[in-house]
Amino acid sequence: MTDAPPRPGEVRPGGPDDDIPPPPRHLAPRPSPGGPRGPRGGDGDDEGGGGGGGGGDDDHRGRWAVPVLLLLVAAGSAAGAMVLDQEDTTTEVGTGAAVTTPVLSARRVPELVAEPVARRRLDADLDAWLAASPADTCLVVEDAGQHVYEHNPTAPLTGASTQKLLTATALLLALGPDARLETTAVAASAPANGVVAGDLFVVGGGDSLLATPAWRDHFTRDGRAINDVDGLARAIVDAGVTRIDGGIVGDGTRYDDVRYHPAWPRRFFDQDVVGPIDALMTNDGFAAFPPTGEGDAATVPAADPGADAARVLTEGLRARGVTVAGEPRAGRAPEGAVPVASLPSLTVREMVAEMLNQSDNETAEAAIKEVGRTAAGEGSWTAGAQAATQLLTDAGVQLENVAIVDGSGLSIENDLTCNTLVDVLTREETGPVIREGLSVAGETGTLAEPWDGTAADGRLRAKTGTLRNATALAGEIDLNQGGVVRFAYVANVPGPNEVTSQGVGLTGLAELLMQYPRGVDVAQLVPAEPQPPRG
DSSP: OOOOOOOTTOOEEOOOOTTSSOOOOOOOOOOOTTSOOSOOOSSSOSSTTOSTTSOHHHHHHHHHHHHHHHHHHHHHHHHHHHHHTSTTOOOOSSOSSOOOOOTTOGGGSHHHHHHHHHHHHHHHHHHHHGGGSOSEEEEEEEETTEEEEEESTTOOBOOGGGHHHHHHHHHHHHHOTTOEEEEEEEESSOOBTTEESSOEEEEOOSOTTEEOHHHHHTOSSSOOOOEETHHHHHHHHHTTOOEESSOEEEEOTTSOSOOSOTTSOHHHHHTTSSOOOOSSOSGGGEEEOOOTTSTTTTOEEOSSHHHHHHHHHHHHHHHTTOEEOSOOEEOOOOTTOEEEEEEEEEEHHHHHHHHHHTTOHHHHHHHHHHHHHHHHSOOSHHHHHHHHHHHHHHTTOOOTTOBOOOSSSOOTTOBBOHHHHHHHHHOTTTHHHHHHTSEETTTSGGGTTTTTTSTTTTTEEEEEEEETTEEEEEEEEEOTTSSEEEEEEEEEOOTTEEOOHHHHTHHHHHHHHHHOSTTOOGGGGSOOOOOOOOO
């Protein structure tokens, strides 16, 4: 007998970590009292009413006219909003007697009428929807630079994989979207007559997407990005190398030798949720994996990612006819080594897209170490977390109640807020790259299958987040009346309980957001066309 699906808001005891990859508007300011006036009437002082064309009492009357007018319009707008707020009642406009819209009618400023109605309805809709969420929940909705809904916006919560939005932003701040990382082959001396005398060292530059096509193809989810390691083998051959008297030596010393974060639970290692992290690794640090379509059921992590990358390159070179005398191993390249060939990574923009769209844990963890190496000179989790915090702070990101521990969000010691998630989504400098890399509901990445056929299919772009005790969604969604809103939702439960996206009804959240501004058609509020006089 199978278990019944969870009811809305139902909290269940522990289960698998199912999001772990595969497997009001401001009025225009009035002119200041000292602003532009008519032509000056003489050379007297500016103080008082000396200026021609508008001094003394006339100037004071001009200053009072605008606010009085706006107060009258606002009053009319409020009255209009009260009428519009009657749920789903409509009256045909423009029929019967001829009407000409008065100057002070609220119809002259339809947005002032529509906005408070829309906001009240959104509040009511989302308040009701949140009733199915746990107590430890935050939700922020942003429209055109304003928060139109907030629930616990600064509550510190475990965001699971939405943590990758912070990591991606920090990487963009550290390197820029068009930067590339370099994997380099070097030797103690330049090749002579096609022969490398001794070992050929492969120095990792932090390219976490270095992989074989077979690794990409074994995933059940489409769209995985790789940087084919055979490109480095080809570059070595193109450099004229035909024989290596020694072996291929993998150098991952750009980062420290801590492969797994100490804050991660042991089951993540046992379940191969994340591979060992190094500056030089291929296939996410896994030495063996099952064939196409079988997922991660039989992956084997490499004992030393650098040595395993050397093995993969050795096989590629031999397949191209290069003689490699020695066996692959790990080591450090000598000082003053001579470059032989290199392979640039995908751009940081493309790496960010892979990290977010596929929820790629290894790319996120290598990224946080690279942030540490680039910004602080140390490729470690501690340095990376500190450097990322500083970069985000310097960029003006809201980090109240935020604690960065790792890059992927696998650690429940990470804290973030809905305010912070919306902030990184909407930043002018990096936000566009972040949003470009998000999964699309029903189409790509972690939103492809679960959201296929929903009302949000093709209209929601977001980053998912799921651990046993956390579910989250942050991104943007197209509105039925045009435009987009950006939002962040995070829910936590205490262990060993479980919370799921189905349990809280995240598809219902998307449907409510798409309806915003619900029941308010601004087109019906514009001034009526003047009618010819009767008679």
